[in-house]
Amino acid sequence: MSAPTRRDILRFSAALAAAGTLAACGKSGDEEAGGIVTVDLWHGQTDTGKKALDALIKQFNDTHPQIKIVGGGGGVTADSMLQKVTAGLAAGSFPDIAYIFGSDLASITRSPQVVDLSTVDLKDAWPAARDAVTVKGKVRAMPALLDSLCVVYNKKLFAAAGVPEPKAGWTWDDFVSTAQKLNNPAKGVFGTGWPGVGDEDTVWRLWPMIWDLGGDVVTEDGKSVAFDKVGEQVLGTLDKLRTDKSLYIDPKPGSEQLYQVFLGGRMAMVATGPWQLPDVLDKGIDYGVVPLPTYSGKAVTISGPDTWTVFDNGKARVKAATEFVKWLNDPQQDVQWDIQAGSLPVNTTTAALPAWKKHATATKGLQVFVDALETARVRPTITQYPQISQHLGEATVAVLLGKKSPGDALGECVKACNALLAVPS
Structure with a gap:
């Protein structure tokens, strides 16, 4: 690979x-x-x-x-x-x-x-x-x-903070509160991280959250997006992590810095795939793996x-x-x-x-x-997907950087995406 x-x-x-x-x-x-x-x-x-x-x-x-x-x-x-x-x-x-x-x-x-x-x-x-x-x-x-997306976490950091390790069935509220408890600025430790350049690596992590809430990328007829009603809650979760200051935002494409922070023992949790395990093992990190958190209690993840x-x-x-x-x-x-x-x-x-x-x-x-x-x-195999991802990526970065509220960022994204979908592919 x-x-x-x-x-x-x-x-x-x-x-x-x-x-x-x-x-x-x-x-x-x-x-x-x-x-x-x-x-x-x-x-x-x-x-x-x-x-x-x-x-x-x-x-x-x-x-x-x-x-x-x-x-x-x-x-x-x-x-x-x-x-x-x-x-x-x-x-x-x-x-x-x-x-x-x-x-x-x-x-x-x-x-x-x-x-x-x-x-x-x-x-x-x-x-x-x-x-x-x-x-x-x-x-x-x-x-x-x-592949699939799960959460890999650093057992040593959990033990040092006296925080119970996550288990399958945990919620996004659990994830946010856990990240806040594990965040330790004095020691340069972040609760978790997220890619912050607006590329597909930024966006694809959002889809399980959107699907979990009953949304989708596009409607069944393909004429409009289907995350307009749930996207604000999803972006709101990221905004809470940002305002808690427990989120490391990777400013460069590819998430290399995000993973390096985790591999360096300075990030407690990271959403990633199985491709990261060899590096985690190579660094000798005592780690665990759990499914993604949910809003509904029903497990869902993404594969790319x-x-x-x-x-x-x-x-x-x-x-x-x-x-x-x-x-x-x-x-x-x-x-x-x-x-x-x-x-x-x-x-x-x-x-x-x-x-x-x-x-x-x-x-x-x-x-x-x-x-x-x-x-x-998986994401839908439609020709408009790259442009939809681009618009959602821009909205996500605006929230991660505190430039727009989740509601405003989503509204602009939905408007741009629906205009795109209105044009026959």
Whole structure:
């Protein structure tokens, strides 16, 4: 898996709009000499993720002599893959498979070169994984990575403050009061933290809170936002953390500083995913993991799945590329990727394998993230989502910085988003 700083950070650029007008042209030629079909994979993985994927590619190539997967990566990290692929599609030179963030899938499927994978059986995939690759009722990619959001906390800081450790079923009021009790300015300790630049990392943490209150991203007909009635309460929770001065606000993209404060033992609680556990373990922090707090008492979280998206460079290459991404999702390969690269099991079948159970048992708190998949939801695969996220991100930052009240910030956000949704996509 690539670094956690890449977690679904959206690019609000001209490249996004250009995806809708891409020429339907691609590379010619399906087979190489000797009848071997070569498949070009752009994955953008680094470090452990690249090492894990390289090993799987070799394993596939060794067992499928008529297909050769070339995993060059595309020359960019996963953060920049959308722009890279979009430019390649416009130029008529694009990969057979690319690692595309789930939040970008709806935009990239504007291109006629994205293959429809609706014939692929995803019945064993977690609902969040299926939903993330489904656009307008059709499967447009294969799940590549799965995560969920929970709260990781520092046991030492709780003990030092004499505060009971959180348990499943706790509320957002509990979270706010706990953060205030653990906040210790004299020792440079914050109760918790939140990304403060207004990007997708700022926003995606809000959706479980909105869903919990009965809201949603957009209405069923897609003509207006569906968080207008509950958003003020959600932003109000952040405002309370701000006014209590128990909230560290990360001013830089990627949340790196937020995580560094936690890893440095100066933050009591952080909402994060399983990708952060290796770093927590490496720092020797005595930690615990609990589900997100709730307003209603009913557990809900968010997952931000990424995808393997297949592009049409001819029938033979489409067939070979599809075979490879299906093979990656098979539990025997999925479990290798999950353990080595830091993902959660894409399939429920994988989660039941002895190898995964052993890994989950050996990694404190990991099973909490897996169990959270039972209530995990995903953001809608709609082309307007990046702009909605941008407006909500701006509103959130205005509240975090004390520049606007939750009500005023939300009102401006809703107005801008509804104007956007009123224009047919």
